[in-house]
Amino acid sequence: MNPELKLVIFEEKKLLQDLLELLEKQYEAVVNKELMTLEKLTETIENAGKNLAAIEIKRRSLVKEEKFSEIIASSEDDHVKEVYEEIKSLLHNLELQKNTNDTIIKQNLFFTNKMINVIKPSKSAGTYNSYGKTR
Numbered sequence: 072m073n074p075e076l077k078l079v080i081f082e083e084k085k086l087l088q089d090l091l092e093l094l095e096k097q098y099e100a101v102v103n104k105e106l107m108t109l110e111k112l113t114e115t116i117e118n119a120g121k122n123l124a125a126i127e128i129k130r131r132s133l134v135k136e137e138k139f140s141e142i143i144a145s146s147e148d149d150h151v152k153e154v155y156e157e158i159k160s161l162l163h164n165l166e167l168q169k170n171t172n173d174t175i176i177k178q179n180l181f182f183t184n185k186m187i188n189v190i191k192p193s194k195s196a197g198t199y200n201s202y203g204k205t206r
Contacts, residue, residue, distance in 0.1 A: 076142075077151060079130045084154050086126060087161040090119045094168040101175050 093116050100109040134142060143155045199205055 073133060076130070076133045077148070079126060079133060080151060080154055080158070083123070083126050083130065084158050084161065086119065086123045087158060087165065090116070090123060091161060091165050091168060093119055094165065094172060098168065098172050098175070101172060101179065104179075 093112060097109065097112045097116065099105075100112060130139070140155075143152055146152065
């Protein structure tokens with residue numbers, strides 16, 4: 072196996088682990104309603120995503136037309152195979168954490184919008200209809 076490809080695989084695993092840690096910190100910030108921390112984490116997560124995209128482009132340029140899974144399967148390096156399985160597991164965990172964070176953020180936004188609608192006054196003047204009910 073190409074040593075440069077091995078290096079890219081290990082670097083990709085490291086970046087995925089860092090991204091998972093950032094998403095877990097984001098979860099804690101959302102649950103604890105720490106807005107300033109959440110804003111800082113958003114920038115850090117974006118940068119981590121850009122770094123991961125750069126590594127992914129580098130990996131694809133090294134692999135070219137071959138399937139990555141076939142390259143790993145044909146490799147005789149057991150350590151690379153273990154790292155590949157860890158990457159697959161990390162990707163699954165990242166997807167779960169991202170979905171959890173998105174759901175919690177949406178719930179908080181929905182609640183906030185409902186509270187704002189309750190607090191702010193109605194724009195239309197309340198009038199009574201023929202049954203004595205307000206519109």
